[in-house]
Amino acid sequence: MDTRMRERLAALAEDAPTVLTPPPGLTTRARRRAVFTATAFVVAVGVIVSGGVVGARVLTRGGRVPAAPHPVRPFDGVRGWIVVGGRQLMAVNPANPSDQVQLTTHDGVIDSPLGWSSDGAMLLFKQWAFSNADTAPSDLYVLHADGSEVQLTHDGAITGASFSPDGSQVVYGLTTGNGSSGYASGIYVVPSMGGTPARLSHPGGPVGEPVWSPDGSRIAYVGGTVGDPSIDTVAADGSHGHTLLSLADPGFVDIAGMAWSPDGSTLVFGGMMPDIHTSQLYSMSADGSSPLTQLTHEGSYNVWPSWSPDGTRIAYIAGQNLTTMDPDGSHRDRLTEASPEAGSAWSPFGA
Amino acid sequence: MRAEVEEVRLERGVLAELYVRHAPEALRLAYLLTGDAALAEDLVQDAFVRLAGRLLHLRDPGGFHAYLRTTTVNLARSHHRRRAVERRYEERQHEPLPTGGPDVAERERMREAMLGLPLRQRTAVALRYYEDLSEAQTAEIMRCRPTAVRSLVSRGVEHLRRTLGDD
Numbered sequence: 221m222d223t224r225m226r227e228r229l230a231a232l233a234e235d236a237p238t239v240l241t242p243p244p245g246l247t248t249r250a251r252r253r254a255v256f257t258a259t260a261f262v263v264a265v266g267v268i269v270s271g272g273v274v275g276a277r278v279l280t281r282g283g284r285v286p287a288a289p290h291p292v293r294p295f296d297g298v299r300g301w302i303v304v305g306g307r308q309l310m311a312v313n314p315a316n317p318s319d320q321v322q323l324t325t326h327d328g329v330i331d332s333p334l335g336w337s338s339d340g341a342m343l344l345f346k347q348w349a350f351s352n353a354d355t356a357p358s359d360l361y362v363l364h365a366d367g368s369e370v371q372l373t374h375d376g377a378i379t380g381a382s383f384s385p386d387g388s389q390v391v392y393g394l395t396t397g398n399g400s401s402g403y404a405s406g407i408y409v410v411p412s413m414g415g416t417p418a419r420l421s422h423p424g425g426p427v428g429e430p431v432w433s434p435d436g437s438r439i440a441y442v443g444g445t446v447g448d449p450s451i452d453t454v455a456a457d458g459s460h461g462h463t464l465l466s467l468a469d470p471g472f473v474d475i476a477g478m479a480w481s482p483d484g485s486t487l488v489f490g491g492m493m494p495d496i497h498t499s500q501l502y503s504m505s506a507d508g509s510s511p512l513t514q515l516t517h518e519g520s521y522n523v524w525p526s527w528s529p530d531g532t533r534i535a536y537i538a539g540q541n542l543t544t545m546d547p548d549g550s551h552r553d554r555l556t557e558a559s560p561e562a563g564s565a566w567s568p569f570g571a
Numbered sequence: 572m573r574a575e576v577e578e579v580r581l582e583r584g585v586l587a588e589l590y591v592r593h594a595p596e597a598l599r600l601a602y603l604l605t606g607d608a609a610l611a612e613d614l615v616q617d618a619f620v621r622l623a624g625r626l627l628h629l630r631d632p633g634g635f636h637a638y639l640r641t642t643t644v645n646l647a648r649s650h651h652r653r654r655a656v657e658r659r660y661e662e663r664q665h666e667p668l669p670t671g672g673p674d675v676a677e678r679e680r681m682r683e684a685m686l687g688l689p690l691r692q693r694t695a696v697a698l699r700y701y702e703d704l705s706e707a708q709t710a711e712i713m714r715c716r717p718t719a720v721r722s723l724v725s726r727g728v729e730h731l732r733r734t735l736g737d738d
Contacts, residue, residue, distance in 0.1 A: 236602030
């Protein structure tokens, strides 16, 4: 290739955006919340007057959405829907995937849904803000039905989280630290309304993806050490930890999402290969007694599983599509486009 | 990547440093592969989320930038597979050329010429002659043999020259 062609490529590359849309700083965030609060009040008055429920329906993927008023009590309209992440949290109606509701109005960040409370009144999500030195790599929030948010963490990187079955507590994985002083990577429990976190005991090493069992008795998570990760469980009080599966045996370096079946009998997770670009979904019995069953075979990147409330379907991200399937991997159904990295969370049906 | 992992501090603000250091280059590569600034932003955001969530598990000494480059290429390929790029490209064919002088027109001609390449040829050309990677490095990212890279680049450059009227 001649020099002129190289120069043309370089010139073309200069048309690329130089930086991503900057995330809001702390001041902007505070202003946004103030605006939101005022907006919510005005809309609420409108609802009372009209006797109806206003919902901002946005028919695009979670990546790039126009500004929209925040829905009033949006969770009422999305029971049994699947929330996907991206530049906004978007709820997708699995029965009619073009029917979508935007749940957040954040700018310049990536929101990843992590899980719902069992009553469908709260949604856990983490927020990535790469280019803002005022924010941690990823912070953990609880989104309430009235649109208010409670920030649970302020430092480090969130490596997964879920509610306790009664919704009163949140378990989360957090990694902080640096190479010189060493990493502090652990599992913590904090009240879902915020408060002082308590650290659960664990064997050490990087940990992540903690998920509370439906009966509340156990927490499954990725434990082990760098290069030798494992799926472990521990009692909710931090006792009786043991390893269910060494991830090194099937050749996984990490998992991309893990979820208990609603009856607590099965764990489904994304097994990530060393290149971190290849992942398939697997299921195993929650006591580790059965061999792994590979659920997905098509495509190279299947991640972030989430069970339907009745346990009859599993939502996940296949490549860049929100997809559902039966628990045995059959009857796949592509619903809509979705960010490949921002996860999925299936809302409880609720009353 | 153990050595670099040891240097990567996950605490407040440090991931932003990684971002500032590596995102612009990733954006330019993503733009060459897609010809779409908004799509390039989405790809790089996704690439950062994937990598930042797994910093502790990356052990290749090639480092963060190499992972970011590979992830960007993979995500662009995935986008291409679902035909979003093709749809955007087809829509763009009906858009008028941007105005603003000969440089803008020249870049637009180059952009259209690049988008006229099959994605694998486009990727090979961008990695070899924009990223300045070797055939072996390009082959590793594209998961093919170096001889295949050589062929892809040769056909890609031939197409570009013909399209741009260089012959």
